[in-house]
Amino acid sequence: MTMDFPPGFLWGAATAAYQVEGAAREDGRTPSIWDTFARTPGRVLGGDTGDTATDHYHRRHQDVGLMAELGLGAYRFSVSWPRVQPTGRGPASRRGLDFYRALADDLLAHGIAPVLTLYHWDLPQELESAGGWPERETAYRFADYAHLVGEALGDRVGLWTTLNEPWCSAFLGYASGVHAPGRTDDEAALRAAHHLNLAHGLAARALRAVLPAGARLTVALNPSAVRARTPSPGDADASRRIDGLSTRIFTEPMLRGTYPADLLADTAAITDWSFVRDGDTDVIKHPLDALGINYYAPSVVSAATDNRPARDADGHGGERSPWPGATGVAFHQPPGKRTAMGWAVDPTGLYDLLMRFTREAPGLPLIVTENGAAYDDKPGADGAVHDPERIAYLHAHLGAVLRALTDGADVRGYFLWSLLDNFEWAYGYSKRFGAVYVDYATQARTPKSSARWYARVIRTGRLSPS
Numbered sequence: 001m002t003m004d005f006p007p008g009f010l011w012g013a014a015t016a017a018y019q020v021e022g023a024a025r026e027d028g029r030t031p032s033i034w035d036t037f038a039r040t041p042g043r044v045l046g047g048d049t050g051d052t053a054t055d056h057y058h059r060r061h062q063d064v065g066l067m068a069e070l071g072l073g074a075y076r077f078s079v080s081w082p083r084v085q086p087t088g089r090g091p092a093s094r095r096g097l098d099f100y101r102a103l104a105d106d107l108l109a110h111g112i113a114p115v116l117t118l119y120h121w122d123l124p125q126e127l128e129s130a131g132g133w134p135e136r137e138t139a140y141r142f143a144d145y146a147h148l149v150g151e152a153l154g155d156r157v158g159l160w161t162t163l164n165e166p167w168c169s170a171f172l173g174y175a176s177g178v179h180a181p182g183r184t185d186d187e188a189a190l191r192a193a194h195h196l197n198l199a200h201g202l203a204a205r206a207l208r209a210v211l212p213a214g215a216r217l218t219v220a221l222n223p224s225a226v227r228a229r230t231p232s233p234g235d236a237d238a239s240r241r242i243d244g245l246s247t248r249i250f251t252e253p254m255l256r257g258t259y260p261a262d263l264l265a266d267t268a269a270i271t272d273w274s275f276v277r278d279g280d281t282d283v284i285k286h287p288l289d290a291l292g293i294n295y296y297a298p299s300v301v302s303a304a305t306d307n308r309p310a311r312d313a314d315g316h317g318g319e320r321s322p323w324p325g326a327t328g329v330a331f332h333q334p335p336g337k338r339t340a341m342g343w344a345v346d347p348t349g350l351y352d353l354l355m356r357f358t359r360e361a362p363g364l365p366l367i368v369t370e371n372g373a374a375y376d377d378k379p380g381a382d383g384a385v386h387d388p389e390r391i392a393y394l395h396a397h398l399g400a401v402l403r404a405l406t407d408g409a410d411v412r413g414y415f416l417w418s419l420l421d422n423f424e425w426a427y428g429y430s431k432r433f434g435a436v437y438v439d440y441a442t443q444a445r446t447p448k449s450s451a452r453w454y455a456r457v458i459r460t461g462r463l464s465p466s
């Protein structure tokens, strides 16, 4: 197996608006569902909010300098919808768009390709108050927003991502409620999943209409690398159900224009899916230029003897299940090393997903749009932050990418999650995923040893043997 990445391989790092920007009340930005959720006591660990986050809104220039030091070829960021279209409808905010124009200009000046995600979970609160993702109207609002951002940034951004991890938006947001908006309604979650799919298709169409011909479109999904605990028929069926609810609910309409029959059957007691209208799946199946895969850890499932709703064992937490219709499924922690999230370290899950989509979507390039690990990093006496576990994690997962490349997967790029330590959703600032350490009291940035390690991989285009 080669240790070299192909020429032109896109080396990146990723962040998301609410997790890094701060400036929550500046320049006309209105609250998103994450502002409301985080400001509600008890929702986020330690009462943390994204009000200041890593202050990237004001430190953009310095942060792009850090990216240049790392030698990044690309930076994946998301646009805050309520910053550029404060009420979720109607005219754009010039000041909001100016921030992203300036960010893109800074990146381009350093030879770093801007990779833009339209939606990384921060729905304008006004749209949630009007019903949120369970309402079909939200999909049309998203398409308008996509059009407006496409028009403003199409001259600067070549790679566009519609949604980030719609599974989390639908099922953590509306079923288990551990993410904003914190609702716990299984039917609403399934409606949300469909309207996110529809939003993706409508936005892809809107973007195509305004973007230059060479622009590329993608979506960042978090398909689960789900494994049956044993080969027994019961465990295999548990795995099939979770695969339907986590992965095929998005990939089948997006890639094939249909919802899987087994998913509809599994969820029949919750909904008849009559919210899917004629023609919707044709809209959702809009041609993509690449499929974005976010991967952290695999899941192991078995048939449960009780009939309780399925619950994750991988740190998604919550009192309620994020798996509507998946009663009788038990989740298990795979043995072996874990990250500070409690997630298993298992790069074979990434390999398996890359090979799966190589088979299931032949001809569609793949991009690892997120991969990384949280550890309890602390500066040492010398002020340096040594994170050998993260280096080992990244090394192993880049090894999985190389193995997939060797076996025929068309992987075009890899984005480390995350450039900086940041606001890790319901875990607040307690989990550090960054290659760069952030001291939240001073906002000082210190590249960890993994940042230097990653810079060397980027510079040489090669993974040295561990």
Ligand code: FCB
Pocket (backbone or CB within 6 Å): 016, 019, 164, 165, 168, 222, 294, 370, 417, 424, 425, 433
């Ligand atoms: C993913 C999210 C990203 C980050 C990582 C750890 O699910 O897309 O924002 O929180 O997990």
